[in-house]
Amino acid sequence: MDSLSVSNDLTIGILSLQGAFVEHQVSIERLNLNRRIRVLQVRTEQDLDQCNALIIPGGESTTIALLARLSGLFEPLKQFANTKPVWGTCAGAILLSNSVVGAKKGGQELLGGMSISIARNGWGSQIESFEAPLQVDGLRDSTRPFSGIFIRAPVLLALKNSPNDPPIQVVARLPQELTPESLISQVEEFDADTTTIVAIRQGLHLLTTFHPELTKDDRFHEYFVRECVLNANSP
Numbered sequence: 435m436d437s438l439s440v441s442n443d444l445t446i447g448i449l450s451l452q453g454a455f456v457e458h459q460v461s462i463e464r465l466n467l468n469r470r471i472r473v474l475q476v477r478t479e480q481d482l483d484q485c486n487a488l489i490i491p492g493g494e495s496t497t498i499a500l501l502a503r504l505s506g507l508f509e510p511l512k513q514f515a516n517t518k519p520v521w522g523t524c525a526g527a528i529l530l531s532n533s534v535v536g537a538k539k540g541g542q543e544l545l546g547g548m549s550i551s552i553a554r555n556g557w558g559s560q561i562e563s564f565e566a567p568l569q570v571d572g573l574r575d576s577t578r579p580f581s582g583i584f585i586r587a588p589v590l591l592a593l594k595n596s597p598n599d600p601p602i603q604v605v606a607r608l609p610q611e612l613t614p615e616s617l618i619s620q621v622e623e624f625d626a627d628t629t630t631i632v633a634i635r636q637g638l639h640l641l642t643t644f645h646p647e648l649t650k651d652d653r654f655h656e657y658f659v660r661e662c663v664l665n666a667n668s669p
């Protein structure tokens with residue numbers, strides 16, 4: 435893919451403690467980038483040190499946070515997110531959020547970095563998992579909808595950027611307002627319009643509440659590489 439050719443060697447790490455990390459790796463490798471971008475499964479601080487960008491996969495956010503803490507990766511990950519591009523999908527999106535509602539008993543450690551609040555498992559039991567066609571700004575061939583796969587997905591509750599934070603850009607929305615039934619028991623009030631937002635960018639980071647790595651459509655991975663990784667690493 436010529437448009438994504440780069441002259442510097444870059445490493446995209448995939449946090450590989452739990453969840454759908456192999457699927458992300460396969461998707462990036464399928465992009466057929468030139469060999470100067472490599473993919474690395476990240477399990478240690480030494481792995482992370484080699485990365486120019488990171489993907490935090492879907493899975494179980496409490497478990498990923500706990501394993502990161504136990505493996506000494508939690509603080510290095512926080513520092514990484516201060517300076518380098520990170521893409522969080524589903525559980526990864528929860529970890530990138532600055533605040534969460536509906537955490538497990540005992541609390542939930544967050545890496546933070548994106549000024550939003552998010553509700554874990556925010557969709558009601560009837561639609562706990564669903565697929566929806568998304569209109570996404572900036573994807574290649576953007577008139578073709580992207581099929582969003584939502585699996586016990588989190589729901590965005592509020593965009594909370596202060597004037598000092600980088601602006602938040604909405605990248606994708608659900609086609610219509612679905613009723614996030616579980617939210618009704620978790621939060622007293624929510625803004626139905628915000629709950630339709632399913633992908634955002636802020637600063638270096640990308641967040642998607644769904645799972646692009648579970649489709650054969652690699653346009654989101656291409657988007658992350660082009661918009662976040664190459665932009666941040668261009669000379």
Ligand SMILES: NC(=O)CC[C@H](N)C(=O)O
Pocket residue numbers: 491492493494495496523524525526528554555585586587588
């Ligand atoms: N598919 C997913 O990543 C689900 C996220 C999960 N519900 C969590 O709270 O971590």
